[in-house]
Amino acid sequence: MPEQSSPLDVPEGDLFGPHNLPYGVFSTPDRPGERRVGVRIGDHVLDAGAAALALGSPYAQLLAQPDLMALLAAGRTAWRDVRRALTAWVTVPAHRADMEPLLHPLDAVTLHLPYRVADYVDFYASEHHATNVGQIFRPDADAPLTPNWKHLPIGYHGRAGTVVVSGTDVVRPAGQRKAPADPAPVFGPSVKLDIEAEVGFVVGTPSAQGKPVALTDFREHVFGLSLLNDWSARDIQAWEYVPLGPFLGKSFATSVSAWVTPLEALDAARTAPPARDLPLLPYLDDADEDEPGGYDLRISVAVNGHVVAEPPFSTMYWTAAQQLAQMTVNGASLRTGDLFGSGTVSGAEPSQRGCLLELTWNGRDPLELPDGKRTFLEDGDTVTITAWAPGPDGTRVGLGEVSGRVVPTD
Incomplete structure (x- = not known):
C-alpha cells in the first residue's frame, strides 16, 4: 500500500502553507x-x-x-x-x-472570534472610493473630496460589541430613513443594505494615554491583519450622518475573518503607497521611511458565489501606519485587541469598486447576477470576501475569508 500522506505535506502552491500560518x-x-x-x-x-x-x-x-x-x-x-x-x-x-x-x-x-475587540475605528482611506462617493452624494460640489481628505486619514469610532466572526448571519437593520423628496422620515428595515470590502488591523501592544504612536512604531504595536466587511445601511446612514457622521447605519454589524495573518507573513507584499499630491504634516509624512507602508493585497468580492469586484489594496492613499498615527496623535491610547479598518478598498476601474453603492452607482446601474439583478443586498444573499498577497520565493499568502448571510429583520 502507498504510504499515507501527512496533513503537514501541504501541496505546493497552497495559500496556507508554512510560509503563512495565520x-x-x-x-x-x-x-x-x-x-x-x-x-x-x-x-x-x-x-x-x-x-x-x-x-x-x-x-x-x-x-x-x-x-x-x-x-x-x-x-x-x-x-x-x-x-x-x-x-x-x-x-x-x-x-x-x-x-x-x-x-x-x-x-x-x-x-x-479570535480576540476580544477593545475598540473599533473605521477609516476612509481609498481616494477612488472617496471620489466616487463624493460624486454620488455631492454631484454639484466643486470637488468630490472634502478639503481635509488629503491632509489626514478620516475615520470614525465604531461599535466594538457588534464585531462578529465570519459565518455569522447579519440581521437586516431597521431605522429611520428619508429620501430627499420625502416630506418626513419613515421607520423600517433598510432598503439599501451594502457591504464594504476592507482590511482590518489588529493591535497587540498597548500604548500609554498622552503618548502618540509614531509612524516608525507601527510594527511594534500592530500584530496582524484580517479581511473585514463593514456592513452599511446606506439609507439610514444618509439621513443620520450630518453633522456627526456614521452611527446606526454602521453599528449593527462588522464581520471579520476568523484568521489573523501576522504582519511578518506579509513582508514580501510590502509596497509603496500612491504618490502624495499634497505635502503632509510631519507626523504623517512617510516620504523618507525605509520600509514601504502599503500592502499588495488582491481582494475578491463575491455575492452568492459570483465575483462582482476585485479591489486592489495597493492603491490605498493612506497606509495603516498613518492611520495608527492619526488615531493616537491627540494622545488617545491603544489597547490590546483594538481593531481599525482601512475603509472601503476601491481601485480606479469599475470592476475594482469595493461596495455596491459604487458598483451600482447608488442603484442606478444594477448588477447582473446569475440569480437576478441587484442594486443593494436582498435577504438571503451571502457576501464572501477573499484575498491573497505575494509571499516569499514566489509563493502566495492567503487571507482567511470573511463571509456573512443577510437575514430578514424580525
Whole structure:
C-alpha cells in the first residue's frame, strides 16, 4: 500500500502553507465549550497550545489560551519568536509524531472570534472610493473630496460589541430613513443594505494615554491583519450622518475573518503607497521611511458565489501606519485587541469598486447576477470576501475569508 500522506505535506502552491500560518481560535465537537488557539496549515488546524505543551515550549503560556489576547499583548519580540517556533513545529520532520495527532480538519471544527475587540475605528482611506462617493452624494460640489481628505486619514469610532466572526448571519437593520423628496422620515428595515470590502488591523501592544504612536512604531504595536466587511445601511446612514457622521447605519454589524495573518507573513507584499499630491504634516509624512507602508493585497468580492469586484489594496492613499498615527496623535491610547479598518478598498476601474453603492452607482446601474439583478443586498444573499498577497520565493499568502448571510429583520 502507498504510504499515507501527512496533513503537514501541504501541496505546493497552497495559500496556507508554512510560509503563512495565520492564527485563529477553534473548538471541536467533542469539546464544544473549550476554545483553543489554532494555527492554520493547509486545510487543517494545529492546536497550538497542545503543541507547545507537548514539546515543553516556553511559549505554552501564550498559546494554551482560549483566545489570542495573551499573545497579542506579549509584544513584537514574542510574536517573532513564537512564529519561528511554530514554523519549526510544522516543518521539521522530527516533530511530526508529536504534531500530527494535534491537527484537526478545518471542516470539522468551529471557528470563533479570535480576540476580544477593545475598540473599533473605521477609516476612509481609498481616494477612488472617496471620489466616487463624493460624486454620488455631492454631484454639484466643486470637488468630490472634502478639503481635509488629503491632509489626514478620516475615520470614525465604531461599535466594538457588534464585531462578529465570519459565518455569522447579519440581521437586516431597521431605522429611520428619508429620501430627499420625502416630506418626513419613515421607520423600517433598510432598503439599501451594502457591504464594504476592507482590511482590518489588529493591535497587540498597548500604548500609554498622552503618548502618540509614531509612524516608525507601527510594527511594534500592530500584530496582524484580517479581511473585514463593514456592513452599511446606506439609507439610514444618509439621513443620520450630518453633522456627526456614521452611527446606526454602521453599528449593527462588522464581520471579520476568523484568521489573523501576522504582519511578518506579509513582508514580501510590502509596497509603496500612491504618490502624495499634497505635502503632509510631519507626523504623517512617510516620504523618507525605509520600509514601504502599503500592502499588495488582491481582494475578491463575491455575492452568492459570483465575483462582482476585485479591489486592489495597493492603491490605498493612506497606509495603516498613518492611520495608527492619526488615531493616537491627540494622545488617545491603544489597547490590546483594538481593531481599525482601512475603509472601503476601491481601485480606479469599475470592476475594482469595493461596495455596491459604487458598483451600482447608488442603484442606478444594477448588477447582473446569475440569480437576478441587484442594486443593494436582498435577504438571503451571502457576501464572501477573499484575498491573497505575494509571499516569499514566489509563493502566495492567503487571507482567511470573511463571509456573512443577510437575514430578514424580525
